[in-house]
Amino acid sequence: MVDLSVAGIATGETRKPNLKSLWSGLAPWALPLVLLVVWEIAARTGLVTARLMPAPTTIAAAFWRSLLDGSLLFHTLASTRRAFIGLAIGGGLGFVAGVLTGLWKPAETLFDSTVQMVRNIPHLALIPLVILWFGIDETAKIFLVSIGVFFPIYINTFYGVRTIDPQIVEMASVYGLDRKALIRRIILPGALPSILVGLRYALGFMWLTLIVAETISSTNGIGYMTMNAREFLQTDVVLLGIIVYALLGKLADVVTRAIEKRVLVWHPAYRIKQGGEP
Amino acid sequence: MSAVAAEVAGNDGGLSISLSRVVKSFGKLNVLGSFNLEIPAGQFLAVVGRSGGGKSTLLRLIAGLETATGGRVSIGGRDVDRTLPSVRLLFQEARLVPWQRVIENVGIARGPNWQETARRTLADVGLEGREDDWPSVLSGGQRQRVALARALVSAPQILLLDEPFGALDALTRIEMHRLLERIWTGRGFTTVLITHDVAEAVALADRVVVLREGAIALDIDVDLERPRRELADPRAVDLQRRILEAV
Numbered sequence: 001m002v003d004l005s006v007a008g009i010a011t012g013e014t015r016k017p018n019l020k021s022l023w024s025g026l027a028p029w030a031l032p033l034v035l036l037v038v039w040e041i042a043a044r045t046g047l048v049t050a051r052l053m054p055a056p057t058t059i060a061a062a063f064w065r066s067l068l069d070g071s072l073l074f075h076t077l078a079s080t081r082r083a084f085i086g087l088a089i090g091g092g093l094g095f096v097a098g099v100l101t102g103l104w105k106p107a108e109t110l111f112d113s114t115v116q117m118v119r120n121i122p123h124l125a126l127i128p129l130v131i132l133w134f135g136i137d138e139t140a141k142i143f144l145v146s147i148g149v150f151f152p153i154y155i156n157t158f159y160g161v162r163t164i165d166p167q168i169v170e171m172a173s174v175y176g177l178d179r180k181a182l183i184r185r186i187i188l189p190g191a192l193p194s195i196l197v198g199l200r201y202a203l204g205f206m207w208l209t210l211i212v213a214e215t216i217s218s219t220n221g222i223g224y225m226t227m228n229a230r231e232f233l234q235t236d237v238v239l240l241g242i243i244v245y246a247l248l249g250k251l252a253d254v255v256t257r258a259i260e261k262r263v264l265v266w267h268p269a270y271r272i273k274q275g276g277e278p
Numbered sequence: 279m280s281a282v283a284a285e286v287a288g289n290d291g292g293l294s295i296s297l298s299r300v301v302k303s304f305g306k307l308n309v310l311g312s313f314n315l316e317i318p319a320g321q322f323l324a325v326v327g328r329s330g331g332g333k334s335t336l337l338r339l340i341a342g343l344e345t346a347t348g349g350r351v352s353i354g355g356r357d358v359d360r361t362l363p364s365v366r367l368l369f370q371e372a373r374l375v376p377w378q379r380v381i382e383n384v385g386i387a388r389g390p391n392w393q394e395t396a397r398r399t400l401a402d403v404g405l406e407g408r409e410d411d412w413p414s415v416l417s418g419g420q421r422q423r424v425a426l427a428r429a430l431v432s433a434p435q436i437l438l439l440d441e442p443f444g445a446l447d448a449l450t451r452i453e454m455h456r457l458l459e460r461i462w463t464g465r466g467f468t469t470v471l472i473t474h475d476v477a478e479a480v481a482l483a484d485r486v487v488v489l490r491e492g493a494i495a496l497d498i499d500v501d502l503e504r505p506r507r508e509l510a511d512p513r514a515v516d517l518q519r520r521i522l523e524a525v
């Protein structure tokens with residue numbers, strides 16, 4: 001409501017701020033648009049080889065084609081399914097481990113230094129090993145995604161639990177909260193901002209891992225789609241796959257931001273700015 | 279905890295506090311050395327002293343947040359070995375939980391019918407209608423009011439105040455003094471107020487104790503009728519002078 005009234009005052013006074021806000025809304029899109037146009041022209045005039053770098057309109061056509069024959073949806077769903085199973089397993093374990101080590105000193109002593117050591121191994125370096133262990137089926141890919149998302153969730157959950165204001169914890173114990181209530185009402189909500197940061201990192205790792213895992217061995221998924229297209233020199237489909245990955249990543253980020261905005265309403269930093277000074 | 283919530287509005291009276299030959303040291307640092315203090319039930323005691331004089335330690339011992347190195351701390355004749363539901367502590371900072379609304383902060387221990395009780399207590403401290411606000415939008419004085427309501431909601435028999443008004447501006451502080459005096463008069467709990475503001479001590483307390491280097495340097499009664507609105511009362515001024523000399 002405040003937003004509306006502020007905007008109302010602004011339009012009543014002068015038209016200038018309106019144009020300004022229109023400009024600031026469009027400005028970020030200017031550069032990509034110009035690039036697209038230049039790209040299109042370059043591809044059409046043969047300045048770049050269309051076979052290596054097809055024009056945007058060709059990619060759009062490939063998008064339309066794969067949308068109509070259902071293959072795009074099929075591969076996207078296959079990838080998304082893997083991504084979320086991996087996220088559920090790795091993220092769930094990371095969350096539980098983070099809470100446990102954050103709350104309980106012996107668990108930290110036992111667990112944390114090992115985790116910090118293993119964390120520094122690039123998990124994609126495990127691919128040869130994972131193929132030996134699980135073969136090239138579904139388990140291998142889900143395993144890799146799980147490992148990829150485990151660490152960011154674990155580290156940020158641990159950090160969030162650890163950095164809760166000890167004064168509030170002391171207050172809670174003076175006011176008679178038992179351990180269960182303390183964890184449920186004080187520690188977990190207090191660690192939530194940090195956990196959500198971990199989730200956003202994890203989502204990035206999730207798609208990254210999946211791209212690599214699917215290009216190695218798959219019969220479906222966006223990674224398979226692009227590798228298959230490469231075999232037949234369908235550069236437009238390869239680029240389409242890359243764009244789909246980018247969009248999926250962006251979508252995941254938008255969703256987490258929305259979640260943040262919703263569950264962190266209490267946090268001054270996340271409160272929607274109410275009008276403010278122009 | 280649950281039994282307490284039943285008689286919130288009533289005058290539950292207070293419990294006596296007794297410290298005998300209490301020693302408290304942190305490592306080699308001796309904060310309190312063979313300390314004796316008797317606080318009768320229902321008394322409003324102010325403890326004045328310089329910072330580092332052991333005031334907060336004294337309060338934390340009574341609250342059960344620290345264990346004495348030696349001697350006995352007892353409440354209503356029973357030794358203190360943990361934090362008790364009948365004892366409530368107001369900290370220097372309000373210590374509200376930022377991700378809980380005002381009413382949830384007040385009813386922090388939940389318990390039966392907590393919303394109704396919390397609502398009534400909030401009205402009691404003058405915060406009617408602010409139940410669903412987030413703590414971050416409140417002013418310093420309002421936060422301490424919420425903290426006070428949180429302490430009062432379980433009808434404590436002892437209220438411990440660790441300089442809770444120290445960070446407030448002068449006008450808000452006077453408002454809080456009047457509020458606290460009114461509630462204390464109505465409920466009759468035993469109160470221990472830690473402060474370095476001598477005027478605050480004389481304005482509120484029945485008795486003022488000056489703590490210096492872990493021992494009592496002065497122990498006087500403030501025999502002025504309530505409510506004490508006359509700031510320039512010559513008797514109060516004289517008491518303040520005597521306390522200041524002892525600090």
